Amino acid sequence: MTIYDISEKAGVSIATVSRVLNGSSSVSERTRQKVLDTIEQYGYTPNAFARGLGLNTMKTIGIMCADSSDLYLAKAVYYIEQKLRAHGYDSLLCCTGYELESKAASMDLLITKKVDSIILVGSNFVYEKEQDNRYIAEAAAQIPVMLLNASFDAPNVYSVLSDDYTSMYKATRQMRADGIEDILYFYNSDSYSGKRKLSGFLAAMEQALPGTGPLVEFYPGSHEDIHAMIRHLEAVREKGIGFHGVIAADDTLALAAVKYARAAGYRIPEEFSAIGYNNSMLTGCCEPELTSIDNRLETLCQHLITTLLGILEGREMPKKTIFSGEIIERGTTRRLREGTKQNS
Amino acid sequence: MTIYDISEKAGVSIATVSRVLNGSSSVSERTRQKVLDTIEQYGYTPNAFARGLGLNTMKTIGIMCADSSDLYLAKAVYYIEQKLRAHGYDSLLCCTGYELESKAASMDLLITKKVDSIILVGSNFVYEKEQDNRYIAEAAAQIPVMLLNASFDAPNVYSVLSDDYTSMYKATRQMRADGIEDILYFYNSDSYSGKRKLSGFLAAMEQALPGTGPLVEFYPGSHEDIHAMIRHLEAVREKGIGFHGVIAADDTLALAAVKYARAAGYRIPEEFSAIGYNNSMLTGCCEPELTSIDNRLETLCQHLITTLLGILEGREMPKKTIFSGEIIERGTTRRLREGTKQNS
DNA sequence: ATGAGAAATGTAAGGGCTTACATGGTATCG
DNA sequence: CGATACCATGTAAGCCCTTACATTTCTCAT
Numbered sequence: 001m002t003i004y005d006i007s008e009k010a011g012v013s014i015a016t017v018s019r020v021l022n023g024s025s026s027v028s029e030r031t032r033q034k035v036l037d038t039i040e041q042y043g044y045t046p047n048a049f050a051r052g053l054g055l056n057t058m059k060t061i062g063i064m065c066a067d068s069s070d071l072y073l074a075k076a077v078y079y080i081e082q083k084l085r086a087h088g089y090d091s092l093l094c095c096t097g098y099e100l101e102s103k104a105a106s107m108d109l110l111i112t113k114k115v116d117s118i119i120l121v122g123s124n125f126v127y128e129k130e131q132d133n134r135y136i137a138e139a140a141a142q143i144p145v146m147l148l149n150a151s152f153d154a155p156n157v158y159s160v161l162s163d164d165y166t167s168m169y170k171a172t173r174q175m176r177a178d179g180i181e182d183i184l185y186f187y188n189s190d191s192y193s194g195k196r197k198l199s200g201f202l203a204a205m206e207q208a209l210p211g212t213g214p215l216v217e218f219y220p221g222s223h224e225d226i227h228a229m230i231r232h233l234e235a236v237r238e239k240g241i242g243f244h245g246v247i248a249a250d251d252t253l254a255l256a257a258v259k260y261a262r263a264a265g266y267r268i269p270e271e272f273s274a275i276g277y278n279n280s281m282l283t284g285c286c287e288p289e290l291t292s293i294d295n296r297l298e299t300l301c302q303h304l305i306t307t308l309l310g311i312l313e314g315r316e317m318p319k320k321t322i323f324s325g326e327i328i329e330r331g332t333t334r335r336l337r338e339g340t341k342q343n344s
Numbered sequence: 345m346t347i348y349d350i351s352e353k354a355g356v357s358i359a360t361v362s363r364v365l366n367g368s369s370s371v372s373e374r375t376r377q378k379v380l381d382t383i384e385q386y387g388y389t390p391n392a393f394a395r396g397l398g399l400n401t402m403k404t405i406g407i408m409c410a411d412s413s414d415l416y417l418a419k420a421v422y423y424i425e426q427k428l429r430a431h432g433y434d435s436l437l438c439c440t441g442y443e444l445e446s447k448a449a450s451m452d453l454l455i456t457k458k459v460d461s462i463i464l465v466g467s468n469f470v471y472e473k474e475q476d477n478r479y480i481a482e483a484a485a486q487i488p489v490m491l492l493n494a495s496f497d498a499p500n501v502y503s504v505l506s507d508d509y510t511s512m513y514k515a516t517r518q519m520r521a522d523g524i525e526d527i528l529y530f531y532n533s534d535s536y537s538g539k540r541k542l543s544g545f546l547a548a549m550e551q552a553l554p555g556t557g558p559l560v561e562f563y564p565g566s567h568e569d570i571h572a573m574i575r576h577l578e579a580v581r582e583k584g585i586g587f588h589g590v591i592a593a594d595d596t597l598a599l600a601a602v603k604y605a606r607a608a609g610y611r612i613p614e615e616f617s618a619i620g621y622n623n624s625m626l627t628g629c630c631e632p633e634l635t636s637i638d639n640r641l642e643t644l645c646q647h648l649i650t651t652l653l654g655i656l657e658g659r660e661m662p663k664k665t666i667f668s669g670e671i672i673e674r675g676t677t678r679r680l681r682e683g684t685k686q687n688s
Numbered sequence: 689a690t691g692a693g694a695a696a697t698g699t700a701a702g703g704g705c706t707t708a709c710a711t712g713g714t715a716t717c718g
Numbered sequence: 719c720g721a722t723a724c725c726a727t728g729t730a731a732g733c734c735c736t737t738a739c740a741t742t743t744c745t746c747a748t
Contacts, residue, residue, distance in 0.1 A: 002733090002734060002735085003734065003735065004734080012697075012698085013697065013698045013699075014698090014699095014734090014735080014736095015697070015698060015699075015700095015736085015737075016696085016697060016698075018735070018736060018737080019696095019697090019736095019737095021735095022736080024736095024737090025695095025696090025737090026694095026695060026696060026697095027696070027697085028695080028696060028697090031696080031697080045455075045456050046734080046735070047397070047458075047733080047734050047735070048396075048456060048457050048458045049393050049394075049396035049397040049400070049402070049458060049733080049734075049735090050393075050397050050703090050733070050734030050735040050736090051734080051735055051736080052392075052393035052396065052397075052735090053391070053393040053394050053397050053703050053704070053705090053733090053734080053735065053736090054702090054703065054734080054735045054736040054737080055735085055736070056393070056703080058393070058457070060436070060457075063437070067422065068412070068418060068421060068422045068425065069418045069419040069421075069422035069423075071415070071418075074412060074413045074415075074418035075413040077412060077413075077437075078411065078412045078413035078439055079413075081412065081437055081438070081439050082439060085438070085439075090436055090438070090453070090457060091436065091437050091438075092404070092434055092435065092436055092437075093407070093421075093425055093435050093436075093437040094425070094429070094434070094435075095422055095425050095426060095429075109434070111389075112389050112390075112392060113392050113402070113404075113434060114391075114392045114393060224625040224628075225628070226625070226628040226629065227628060252625075255629060259631065262631070281568040281570070281596075282629065284568075284569075284570040284571060285570065285599060285626065285629040285630065286629065287603065287606070287631075346703090346704055346705085347704065347705065348704080356727075356728085357727065357728045357729075358704090358705080358706095358728090358729095359706085359707075359727070359728060359729080359730095360726085360727060360728080362705065362706060362707080363706095363707095363726095363727090365705095366706080368706095368707090369707090369726090370724095370725060370726065370727095371726070371727085372725085372726060372727090375726080375727080390704080390705070391703080391704050391705070393703085393704080393705090394703070394704030394705040394706090394733090395704080395705055395706080396705090396733095397703090397704080397705070397706090397733050397734065397735085398704080398705045398706040398707085398732090398733060399705085399706070399733095400733080689748100690746105690747100690748085691746105691747095691748090692745100692746095692747090692748105693744100693745090693746095693747105694743100694744080694745080694746100695742100695743080695744070695745090696741100696742080696743070696744085697740100697741080697742070697743085698739105698740080698741070698742085699738105699739085699740075699741085700737100700738095700739090700740100701736105701737090701738085701739100702735100702736090702737090702738105703734105703735085703736085704733105705732105705733085706731105706732085706733085707730100707731090707732090708729105708730095708731085708732100709728105709729085709730090709731100710727105710728080710729075710730100711726105711727085711728075711729090712725105712726090712727080712728095713724100713725085713726080713727095714723100714724085714725080714726100715722100715723090715724085715725095716721100716722080716723080716724100717720105717721085717722080717723100718719105718720095718721090718722105
C-alpha cells in the first residue's frame with residue numbers, strides 16, 4: 001500500500017495525498033475528506049524511509065547515557081523520552097559506558113542514523129581536557145547537541161544543569177551550622193558535576209575553617225555495591241581519620257555512610273549526620289531517612305526539551321540554563337540552625 | 345557527499361561503491377581498496393534513509409517498557425540495548441505507561457517507524473483477557489514480537505521468561521521450613537508474572553496448610569513510595585492480622601516489610617523473615633540485608649536477543665523459553681532447614 | 689459575461705541507495 | 719586460436735515520498 005494506491009483509489013494525484021498527509025498548503029475540504037477516508041479504509045501508513053529521504057528527518061532524537069540502569073540516569077532518560085514522545089519525537093537510546101572512545105563512536109553512529117539532535121544525559125560526557133570534548137563539538141557541527149547536568153561551550157551545544165556547586169556549598173554550611181566539625185566528603189565521580197559539587201564543599205569548608213585540609217574520599221568501585229562503599233569508609237576510619245558527618249555526591253554513597261555509622265554504633269542524627277544527592281527513592285530506604293539534595297531533575301528535563309524543540313523550530317534559545325537545587329531535610333540531619341528545633 | 349561523489353572520485357560506478365559498502369557480490373581487491381580509500385578520504389557515510397528505503401530495514405529494534413525508571417525494567421532495558429548494539433542494532437525506546445491503549449498506540453508507532461522487531465519488556469504487557477492481547481498479535485503479523493517475563497501464544501510471538509511460579513513456591517516452602525507459619529504475601533501487580541508468583545505462593549501454602557486462607561495483601565500505590573507500603577502493612581496489622589514473615593513480589597515491597605518489622609520491634613530474622621524478588625541493589629539497602637529471588641535477568645535478556653537475531657536471520661527458534669530462578673539468601677531469613685546453621 | 693487573481697490540483701524531478709540485468713574482459717579448454 | 723564460462727563492472731530501474739512549478743478551476747469585481 002503506497003501513496004500511489006491511495007491516490008488512485010481516491011481519484012486524486014499523489015501530490016494531493018501527500019499534502020493531506022502533511023497538512024501543508026491548500027487542499028479543499030472535500031478532497032481532504034475523500035483522501036482521509038480512503039487512507040482510513042485501506043489502512044495506509046506512509047513509508048517512514050521514503051519520507052525520511054524526502055524530508056531528511058525522521059523525527060528521532062538520540063539519547064546517550066553512560067548507563068541507563070543507573071537510578072538517576074534512568075529517571076532522566078525516562079522523563080526525556082516521555083516529553084519527546086509528547087511532541088512527536090522518538091528516542092534512539094544509546095548506552096555508551098564511561099569510556100570516551102565509545103561515547104564518540106556512539107555519537108557518530110547516531111548521526112549516521114540521522115537523528116535530529118543528540119541529548120547527552122549525565123555529566124560524565126564533559127571532560128576536563130578541552131580536547132576530550134572535541135567529539136561533542138564535532139557532532140554539534142552537524143546537529144544540535146544538548147547537555148543535561150553538564151556544560152560545554154561550543155557552537156550549537158546547549159546546556160541545562162543544576163547548580164551543584166551552590167547546593168553542595170549550602171549543604172556543607174548547613175551541616176556545619178548544625179555543629180558538625182569533621183565532615184567527610186564522599187564521592188565517586190570526577191565528572192563535570194562531580195567536580196562542581198566537590199568545589200562547593202571545599203569552598204564552604206575553606207570559609208569555615210581556612211587552611212584546614214578538609215576530609216575528602218574518592219570511592220572508585222561499583223556504583224551499586226553498597227558493601228564496598230561501607231568497607232571503604234571503614235578503611236578510612238582505620239586510618240585514624242574520624243568524621244561525624246558525611247556529605248555524599250550521591251544517595252547510594254550516603255546510604256552506605258548511614259549504614260556505616262549505624263554499624264559503628266553512632267546514633268543518627270545526634271552523633272552522626274549524612275546528606276545525599278539526587279533525592280532518589282533510596283532516601284526512603286535507610287533509617288532514619290536520608291536528607292538529600294534535590295536537583296529538580298524533571299524541571300531540568302522539561303527545560304531541556306523545551307529548548308531543544310525551540311532550536312529544531314529554528315528559534316534562538318539560551319545556550320545555558322542553570323537551576324538551583326534544594327535540600328530536602330529528613331532524619332539524617334539535625335536542625336540546630338533555626339532555633340533549637342531538634343529531631344529526636 | 346553521496347555515493348555518486350565517491351563513485352566519481354574513485355573512478356568507478358555507484359554500483360561498485362554500493363557493493364563495496366555492502367560486502368556483497370564480487371569486487372576485485374584492487375577496486376575495493378580504491379573505493380575504501382576514497383570513502384575514508386572524503387569521510388563519506390551512506391544516507392540511512394536512502395538505504396532504509398532500498399533495503400526496507402534500518403537495523404532498529406523497538407523496545408517498549410511501561411516505565412524505564414523502574415529499577416528492574418531499567419536494568420532489563422540496559423542489558424537489551426547493550427546486546428543489541430553489540431550486534432549492530434539500535435534501540436528505539438518507548439515508555440508506554442501501564443494503560444493498554446497507549447501500549448497499543450506505541451506499538452503502531454514503532455511499526456510505522458519501521459523497526460525490525462519489538463521487544464516488550466516486562467510482564468505487564470500481557471493481559472488476562474485474550475482480547476486485550478490482540479494488539480500483540482496484530483503487531484506480530486507484521487514483525488516478530490519478543491516478550492520478556494511474559495508469555496503469550498500467537499504466531500510470530502516469542503517469549504523468554506523466568507519460572508516465577510516455582511521460585512515463589514520454593515521461597516514459600518523454604519520460609520515455612522524455617523518455622524514461620526503466618527506468612528503474608530505482599531504484591532503490587534496483577535501482571536502476567538505477578539499472577540504466576542502469587543500462584544506459586546498459594547500452591548505452597550495450600551500444600552502446607554490445606555484449606556487455610558493464606559494471607560495476601562495487594563498494595564495499590566506508587567512503586568517507589570516505601571512509606572505508603574509500610575503504612576499499608578501497619579494497616580493490615582491494625583486489622584488484627586498477625587504475620588511474622590513476608591514474601592514480596594518485589595524488593596521494594598520486601599524492603600518496606602523489613603522496615604515495618606523493625607519499627608514494630610521484631611528482631612530479624614529471629615522473629616520476622618522477609619524475602620524479596622529481583623535481587624536488586626535494594627537488597628543491600630536494608631538491615632539485615634534482604635534475601636531475594638534472582639531471576640537471572642541478564643541471562644533472560646541474552647537469550648531473548650539470541651533468539652531474536654536468529655529469527656531475523658530467518659532461522660527457526662523456540663517460541664518459549666523458561667529459566668529457573670534462584671533464592672539468594674541474606675540476613676532476612678534464617679536457616680533452620682539444612683542442619684542448624686543459624687544466622688545470629 | 690469576462691478577465692484577473694487566488695485556490696486547488698496535477699506533473700515530474702529529485703532524494704540516495706540497492707540490485708537485476710547487460711556488457712566487456714580474461715582465463716580455460718579443446 | 720576460437721568458443722565457453724566466469725568474474726568484474728556498469729547501466730538503469732526501482733524504492734516511496736516531497737515539492738517546485740505548471741496547469742486547471744474558482745471566485746468575484748467590473
